[in-house]
Structure formats: C-alpha cells, structure tokens
Amino acid sequence: MTGQDSTRAEREIGAKMQFGVQFFPAVDHTDKSAADYYAESLAIAEEAERVGFTHARTVEHYFTRYGGYSPNPIVFLTAVSQRTKTIRLVTGAVLPVFNHPFKLAGEIAMLDGISGGRLDVGFARAFLPHEFRRFGISPDESQARFREGLEQIELLLTQENATHRGQFRSFENVTSLPRPTQKPRPKFYIAATQTPESFEFAGKSGYALMAIPIGPIGPLLELYRKAWREAGHPGEGEVMVAFHMFCHEDAKLARDIARPPFEEYFRALNEAVGDWARGTTSKDYRDYDKSMRRLRSFTLDGQIESGGAWVGTPDEIKAIIRRVVAAVGTFEHASLQINFGNIDVREAQKSMRLFAKEVMPEFALAATESASARQDHGKPLASAAR
Numbered sequence: 209m210t211g212q213d214s215t216r217a218e219r220e221i222g223a224k225m226q227f228g229v230q231f232f233p234a235v236d237h238t239d240k241s242a243a244d245y246y247a248e249s250l251a252i253a254e255e256a257e258r259v260g261f262t263h264a265r266t267v268e269h270y271f272t273r274y275g276g277y278s279p280n281p282i283v284f285l286t287a288v289s290q291r292t293k294t295i296r297l298v299t300g301a302v303l304p305v306f307n308h309p310f311k312l313a314g315e316i317a318m319l320d321g322i323s324g325g326r327l328d329v330g331f332a333r334a335f336l337p338h339e340f341r342r343f344g345i346s347p348d349e350s351q352a353r354f355r356e357g358l359e360q361i362e363l364l365l366t367q368e369n370a371t372h373r374g375q376f377r378s379f380e381n382v383t384s385l386p387r388p389t390q391k392p393r394p395k396f397y398i399a400a401t402q403t404p405e406s407f408e409f410a411g412k413s414g415y416a417l418m419a420i421p422i423g424p425i426g427p428l429l430e431l432y433r434k435a436w437r438e439a440g441h442p443g444e445g446e447v448m449v450a451f452h453m454f455c456h457e458d459a460k461l462a463r464d465i466a467r468p469p470f471e472e473y474f475r476a477l478n479e480a481v482g483d484w485a486r487g488t489t490s491k492d493y494r495d496y497d498k499s500m501r502r503l504r505s506f507t508l509d510g511q512i513e514s515g516g517a518w519v520g521t522p523d524e525i526k527a528i529i530r531r532v533v534a535a536v537g538t539f540e541h542a543s544l545q546i547n548f549g550n551i552d553v554r555e556a557q558k559s560m561r562l563f564a565k566e567v568m569p570e571f572a573l574a575a576t577e578s579a580s581a582r583q584d585h586g587k588p589l590a591s592a593a594r
Contacts, residue, residue: 224573228263229256229560230300230450230543231284233277234476239550245277246284248553252546253288255557257295259564260572263328264288265298265448265543268306270339274480282315289323297323300418300450300543301330301399304357305350306343309377312357313364313384316394325389330418331358332399333406335493337483347490352376358396365393397448402499404431411435416446418543421516423499425449426536448541452511452548453518454556455525455563463508466519469549470508476549478504518544522566529571540573 231249253264266284269275278284285297297319302312320327333354334340340347356374363370364384371380388394398410399418410417411432419425429447436445452470456462478485484493484500511517515532518525533539544563547556 225539225571226262226541226573227563227568227571228261228265228296228298228448228541228543229253230545231264231266231278232473232545232548233275234273234473234549236273236276239273242277246287248547248556249284250287250291252553252557252560253295254291256546256560257292259561260568261295261560261564263296263298263541263543264292265300265330267300268303268332269336269480270306271342272338272480273476274336282319285327286319286322289319289326295326296328297326298328298397298448298543299330300448301332301397303332303334304361305334305345305353306339307357309357309360309364310379310382310384313361314386316361317365317384317386317388320389320394321386323389325394327390328395328397328416330397330399331361332418333492335401335496336480337488337490338480341483347488348492349376350490350492362393362396400428400432402428402496403494404428407432408435411437411441411445412439414439414441416448418448418450419539420450421514421532421536422503424536429537429539446541447539448543449536449539450543450545451516451518453525453544453546453559453563454551455518455520455522455559455567457521457562459521459524462520462524463512465555466517466551467508469551470511470517470519472549473545474503474506522562525563525567526570529567 229252233245235245256264264285266281267275267278268281270279281299281302285299289297304312316327316329333350337347353376356376360372360374360377363372364382365388368383369381370383372378395416397416397418398406400406400410401420402423407417407428408431412435417432419429432447433444454462454466456465481500481503484497487497489497508517508519512519512528515528515535518528520528546560547553
C-alpha cells in the first residue's frame, strides 16, 4: 500500500465529517407563501447551530418550484447571519453566468463583513435550459462565462485597482467595495454533478468541491483529489456532498412521512429539467439529456438504497452513512436537506434534533478540529487560485 493509499484508508475508516443544513426550496406560492417558507427555514437554521450543525447553505435558481424561492442566496444567508453566531454561511451556489461580477463581488464582501467572516462561497455554472433561455444566454457559453466570471470575481475580491479584459465583460482600474473580511477572500467552492472536467478544474485550481450524488461520484471525487495532489496543493482537498435527510424512531413512519415531500421535490426537479428530457443538448453539458431523463426513475426507496437519501431510524442512517463512505470515499462535509418539498416543519425539526442527538456524535468532526486543520494548511482553501 502506498503512502497516499494508506492516508486515504485511514481517512475512510475514521469517516469523520461535519454536518450542515441545506435549504433548497421546492415549493411556490400555490404551496406555501414566501414569508412562511423563509420563517420556517430561518427557524431551522437557528436551531441547527444550537444542536451542532456547522453550516447553512442555500441555492440560486429562478422561476419554478425547483429553487425559485431562492433567487439570491446572499439575501437569505444575511438573514441567517443575524440569527446565528458561529455557523458557516455557504452559497450553494451563486451563478456568475446570470450576475455581473461587480454585483457578486460586492455582495460577497458585504455578507462576509456583516457575518464577521463566516461566509464560504460556492459557484456553479447553472444547468437549467429554461433559466438560460429566459436570461437570453446560450448554454453553449456556460463554461466560458463561468470561468471568466469566476476569474473576475476572484480578482475583484483580492486586488484593488483591478483590470480584466474578458470575452463577455471587461473593466479597468476598479476597486470593489467593501473589501472582504476574510483574507485574502472567503473560501471558494466549485459545484459539480457529473462533468469530469469540472471536478478536475476544482482540484487543479485549489478550490473546495460541492457534489451531488445523482450518479456514481466515487471516481469523480477521486479525480478531484488526484488533480488537487498533482497540482501540489497541501492535503487532499475539501469536499461537501448533498443529501436528503429524515430521521425518525420508527422505520416505517420515517419513510411514510418523508415519501410525499421527497416525491414533490423530484417532481419539481423533473419539471425544471424538462428541456433536457425533451432532447435539448449543449456542448457544455455532455450527456445531460440522458442523465436528466434518468431522474424520472428516482424513488425514495431507490435513493435510500443508493445512499442519496438518508431516511430511516438513527441506526439505519448510520448504516447508510457507512455504506456511502465505503462506496465513494470520505468527504469533509455532509450538507443535508432537512425541510425538502412541503414537509411539515415540525417533523423536519424533530428529525434534525434526533439526527443531531443519535447520529452526529458517531461521525461528526468537531468544529475546533476543522479549524485546526484549516490552519495546518496555511491559508483557507479560498486563497488558492480557483
């Protein structure tokens, strides 16, 4: 066994990770008012910190049930920042393709200051054809716009009097205000689902990674860590993986309560990706037409079996976590959807409390350990060129 293999094996046996809550609305005004959704989600975020979760994360999407209640993650996370003291605030993720770099750089630094330096910024390419169409942007420009926007935001956050000549946007001698509270800037994540180049790009550039297990991700996570190591970055990178979670003392009730809102979530997702399923293709989204059609076959029972849904009793969920780690390798953060679909918020809160009490202690990496590990690596991951 090589030294690297030994290190990975030790890491997998320990299976220590941090747990956070992820807010991914799959409702609209016909299901629940925006005021009610935000009030419930903020209450969950506030309690999540008290019971030991270490991050709160939300998305950027538009126009449909699938994420439409979160067109600006910075606004929601700013509200979370005023209800909490220590929890990390994670955009999961902002979309440079639909935002001017001046706007994103300013808002990122503003929230970083308001929160006292608790912001981590995830960036994504976007992947819904209807959003590209409504914004008047071609999906075939996704990769180029993403890379350019990311580079420009990085520059604006780390340099004063910044100048950049891009294909889509250019600026000269610009100092973005406010300046970031975290130096040289907040940690950056790259969101990736199935495009190998995205995983490789994140690792090579020294960015943390956000992944969603809609298919086999073990080889992709290893590709990320391999690219990280080969680029000479210290350690093995940092990975956050998203899951649905519902925990209940009774195995049958866990499934019975979680099934309708889980199915609502995937119904909203399948509606949102309908263009792919109907044959839309793009050079920047290889095989998305095939993979998005496969989402139609997702069921709660199938996702429990595959490890994408952590639903069951505490002991069942512990077994799921061990199975996932054995299959894909270890990851540093599990980002859990607690209030998915139109689940009763009281049930979601009870589930979160039970998970925190019975499951987290067996796997959770203490926040102090994580902070020490970050210091051992020198500057935060965000300090590397993303």
